[in-house]
Amino acid sequence: MTTRLGTWTPIALLRCAHPTLGLVTAVGLAGAAALSGRSSVAVGMVLATAVVGQAVLGWHNDLVDRARDASHARTDKPLVRGDLDPSTVWFWLAVAVMLVVPLAVFHGVWAGVAYLGSLLVGILGNLVLRGSWLSWLPWATSFALYPAFLAYGGWAGQGRETPPELTVTVLAALLGVCVHVLVALPGLVADNQDGRRHLPLRIALRIGAPRLLWATVVVTVLMLGGLLAEGARVGLTQ
Template sequence: MLYTRRRGTAVTLVLTAHPVRALAMAAALAAAAALAGRSGNEVALVALTVLTGQAVLGWFNDVLDRQRDHDLGRPRKPIAMGWIDPGTVAFAASCGVLLVVPLAISNGTAAGAAYLGSLACGALSDLFLRRTWLSWLPWAVGFGLLPAFLSYGGWGGGVHGGPPTVAMVVLAALLGVGLHFAATLNDLVEDNQSGLRHLPLRVALKIGAVPLLWLTTVFVALVLAGLVIAVMTVGLIQG
């Protein structure tokens, strides 16, 4: 379904924030925090922190991609469609950064540093690496930092919890790579036309898009199964 009329600024900002992805990430990490035995206040803080951080990444991405989205005629990109000024979105992203930093640190100093490092990886991907065969790297590192965000998490500043288990870090990093492949599948043709040469596109050009879809699906399913097993055996926090 195509959007046929201009929305208000608030609604348009929400659409520009990649809301489905932001809500999915916030819900997933909040659920993980709840399963780890965190209090209700801490779970809510995790959700709010992640939701804010993902919104910042969404705004940042759409501001950077506004010309490419316009050239490709993408109907679900408000900036490219002229529904909102890119300066307004950039201002919202700046305000989001000012909000997400104290939110992240409120989870604990070490946890906050881990989450902010994960966001930095997302920004690095948008700025540079997503056009290259190293496009998988910031996804691996960014997701690999999320277990530390949870394992060191608590309420207020300082250091809480402990270091995450190696298995959780490795599996989270692998999940990030798998989700990177999954996120690019719908845009392979357009990315090829735009001159991007990220790793999923390079693989698709070698084996085809349909085999890549099946391989990605199986890979993500196996990693998710591994995460469930790791949670039930080694757990989140070392020792």
């Protein structure tokens, strides 16, 4: 029963969209919007925008990695299992892009530019730098743009015109690097076999994956605590 349900196209599309990372990111942005004083409907719009945007990144990632995932027999991937045809994913990716653009701009022009910029950086990150020691850069850049999205955004574009706090932006960028490491950890063996030498793998080869995991968890908690503390102290905007 579970297998049949998992092969149903809507469920397979959900699995292909990296739902765990996408939901955590979307809920995190919505939570930050709520803490900044947004109304419930405005928070809902942030959540909707982020959910669609994260689906774009997840689908694009699996499409780019399709051949590589197949070479490593990644049977957890719907595209590898044959549960989804690539053309189906490309279609829904195009639909999501057409949807996320007006959703992002709804929050305001500058907020929309910041969020769409984070998606563009994420897509470029799927294509380049992933195997090099600069693999952390797209993640740091994308997460650094999230405070700008929230700081400039507002219901129907009625947001503030002040830039985000520098300390919040830096902490968000560092959090992005931590997320990159956590996401990369399960695939370190395959990445090593493929000759990739991204930052998490370089560190893991020196100190070991278990130590890297615990160190990253600690730093992630510190970054989240720092963001909450700075947000409470100075807010999102300057």
